Amino acid sequence: xxxxxxxxxxxxxxxxxxxxxxxxxxxxxxxxxxxxxxxxxxxxxxxxxxxxxxxxxxxxxxxxxxxxxxxxxxxxxxxxxxxxxxxxxxxxxxxxxxxxxxxxxxxxxxxxxxxxxxxxxxxxxxxxxxxxxxxxxxxxxxxxxxxxxxxxxxxxxxxxxxxxxxxxxxxxxxxxxxxxxxxxxxxxxxxxxxxxxxxxxxxxxxxxxxxxxxxxxxxxxxxxxxxxxxxxxxxxxxxxxxxxxxxxxxxxxxxxxxxxxxxxxxxxxxxxxxxxxxxxxxxxxxxxxxxxxxxxxxxxxxxxxxxxxxxxxxxxxxxxxxxxxxxxxxxxxxxxxxxxxxxxxxxxxxxxxxxxxxxxxxxxxxxxxxxxxxxxxxxxxxxxxxxx
Amino acid sequence: xxxxxxxxxxxxxxxxxxxxxxxxxxxxxxxxxxxxxxxxxxxxxxxxxxxxxxxxxxxxxxxxxxxxxxxxxxxxxxxxxxxxxxxxxxxxxxxxxxxxxxxxxxxxxxxxxxxxxxxxxxxxxxxxxxxxxxxxxxxxxxxxxxxxxxxxxxxxxxxxxxxxxxxxxxxxxxxxxxxxxxxxxxxxxxxxxxxxxxxxxxxxxxxx
Numbered sequence: 001x002x003x004x005x006x007x008x009x010x011x012x013x014x015x016x017x018x019x020x021x022x023x024x025x026x027x028x029x030x031x032x033x034x035x036x037x038x039x040x041x042x043x044x045x046x047x048x049x050x051x052x053x054x055x056x057x058x059x060x061x062x063x064x065x066x067x068x069x070x071x072x073x074x075x076x077x078x079x080x081x082x083x084x085x086x087x088x089x090x091x092x093x094x095x096x097x098x099x100x101x102x103x104x105x106x107x108x109x110x111x112x113x114x115x116x117x118x119x120x121x122x123x124x125x126x127x128x129x130x131x132x133x134x135x136x137x138x139x140x141x142x143x144x145x146x147x148x149x150x151x152x153x154x155x156x157x158x159x160x161x162x163x164x165x166x167x168x169x170x171x172x173x174x175x176x177x178x179x180x181x182x183x184x185x186x187x188x189x190x191x192x193x194x195x196x197x198x199x200x201x202x203x204x205x206x207x208x209x210x211x212x213x214x215x216x217x218x219x220x221x222x223x224x225x226x227x228x229x230x231x232x233x234x235x236x237x238x239x240x241x242x243x244x245x246x247x248x249x250x251x252x253x254x255x256x257x258x259x260x261x262x263x264x265x266x267x268x269x270x271x272x273x274x275x276x277x278x279x280x281x282x283x284x285x286x287x288x289x290x291x292x293x294x295x296x297x298x299x300x301x302x303x304x305x306x307x308x309x310x311x312x313x314x315x316x317x318x319x320x321x322x323x324x325x326x327x328x329x330x331x332x333x334x335x336x337x338x339x340x341x342x343x344x345x346x347x348x349x350x351x352x353x354x355x356x357x358x359x360x361x362x363x364x365x366x367x368x369x370x371x372x373x374x375x376x377x378x379x380x381x382x383x384x385x386x387x388x
Numbered sequence: 389x390x391x392x393x394x395x396x397x398x399x400x401x402x403x404x405x406x407x408x409x410x411x412x413x414x415x416x417x418x419x420x421x422x423x424x425x426x427x428x429x430x431x432x433x434x435x436x437x438x439x440x441x442x443x444x445x446x447x448x449x450x451x452x453x454x455x456x457x458x459x460x461x462x463x464x465x466x467x468x469x470x471x472x473x474x475x476x477x478x479x480x481x482x483x484x485x486x487x488x489x490x491x492x493x494x495x496x497x498x499x500x501x502x503x504x505x506x507x508x509x510x511x512x513x514x515x516x517x518x519x520x521x522x523x524x525x526x527x528x529x530x531x532x533x534x535x536x537x538x539x540x541x542x543x544x545x546x547x548x549x550x551x552x553x554x555x556x557x558x559x560x561x562x563x564x565x566x567x568x569x570x571x572x573x574x575x576x577x578x579x580x581x582x583x584x585x586x587x588x589x590x591x592x593x594x595x596x
Contacts (some may be wrong), residue, residue, distance in 0.1 A: 001499060002493070006493070009481060010481070288475070288477045289477070291477070291496050292477045295465070296491045296495055297466015297494045297496065298466075298494040300464040301459065301460065302587065382433040382438050382439035383436075385429070385433070386430075
């Protein structure tokens with residue numbers, strides 16, 4: 001017997017109340033853990049996908065749409081721009097590197113991107129098998145595309161218009177897979193890469209050749225101050241900053257995240273109250289036990305410790321359960337998101353804030369147990385025993 | 389074993405106990421007699437150091453209680469005094485063994501299951517070691533409560549109204565068990581009671 005096992009025996013003796021407190025605390029902790037995991041992993045992936053891209057130039061429209069379609073490939077493009085305009089902008093002295101992309105079609109929901117091999121190389125992608133495309137209608141698959149569709153080198157497929165995977169199929173222009181990339185944990189994994197002229201060929205482009213976006217890397221930090229304004233005001237093109245637009249996106253999503261976080265905090269406070277009420281009401285039926293412990297030689301301090309330990313044991317169990325539950329939820333969410341071909345979330349990643357969260361949960365248990373513990377400390381043995 | 393001098397205790401200003409002088413020899417058996425509310429329980433609590441008297445001196449086993457600080461007094465009680473309460477107050481969700489372990493744990497004694505089995509066997513309840521108090525008869529519970537009071541080999545065994553609500557045979561048995569256990573451990577026994585049936589049991593009596 002020790003103080004922890006004795007505390008635990010009291011918690012077991014009130015199984016129902018203990019379970020309620022545990023559940024509330026675990027739900028609160030799990031919600032916050034889930035938020036931490038999702039937000040941090042999403043931010044990490046979005047930052048990784050946008051790394052090295054200072055500006056996205058495309059057709060006029062919504063700047064956020066331009067970013068979402070041009071970098072993350074999760075939205076329809078704003079339109080196309082003339083190749084000549086893109087090329088002339090790419091020669092600007094403020095621009096170190098510009099990668100043109102031609103978008104339009106998809107295959108099984110995976111975006112087909114017309115781009116040079118420098119696009120894959122920008123994300124550090126290397127070939128797992130085969131080679132890069134050399135002729136039109138040859139394609140290289142991102143790792144996830146290859147894994148999910150089961151297609152390898154030599155396979156053939158036809159693209160569909162749009163990104164939903166439900167548009168008209170271009171059956172007359174099939175692609176041949178000539179290479180598969182290693183996984184990069186970036187947006188490249190979920191793309192089908194081909195030559196820009198493949199995209200033109202599929203769409204039977206007439207007249208002036210067009211591209212969809214230009215991914216730009218600045219030559220100097222000075223460019224940030226003038227180049228976007230210059231592009232937006234002096235050309236028919238639109239320039240959008242990924243850093244600015246993703247920050248704006250997170251601000252918008254952030255409202256929902258904050259609301260959920262507040263809800264989770266309310267759950268944790270409710271858990272604290274539940275622990276408090278459970279311990280406090282149990283004091284009445286436990287006063288003889290406490291008095292008896294005093295007759296057996298326990299000091300008031302020991303009774304104080306016993307009640308505090310109960311709160312802490314309960315909170316620790318709730319925190320551990322909640323953290324586990326949060327990770328299980330994140331894993332389930334990850335599986336579901338993967339089916340939706342969205343950014344996957346992993347339940348196996350850990351955030352350092354989870355330790356703080358566990359500490360906060362234990363703090364809640366400790367605070368909830370303080371007053372009951374104080375009353376146990378003040379037990380008047382003689383009077384209590386005189387009552388029965 | 390016990391030396392009381394000039395003892396006075398008031399609860400909320402009302403006098404609950406007055407005892408000018410009382411000396412109890414080592415190994416003796418005493419009955420503290422008197423009607424309900426005469427201060428018998430208060431006297432036992434004061435001897436056990438559970439209540440600090442308003443005035444007076446109490447020494448137990450040569451130790452002046454008023455000279456001990458709170459925590460030291462608790463330790464002293466755990467090591468020296470065994471108490472059997474009227475309502476027994478076994479911890480209901482703990483097994484019989486854990487009730488006795490609780491006594492060892494709270495008294496800072498080593499937790500010794502052999503000692504526990506031995507103590508329960510001496511009281512004829514060795515087979516109840518895994519039971520919870522709720523599964524025992526009143527007689528068995530009383531034996532367990534006595535076992536809990538003597539498991540740490542106290543020098544002083546106190547019992548508060550041990551025969552209340554018992555029939556004649558059970559009341560006699562309870563007193564005999566206490567006397568037997570006190571003798572076994574060489575402990576001084578003080579029984580507070582208002583039960584006229586047990587008056588004849590011990591020669592030494594204190595009327596309050």
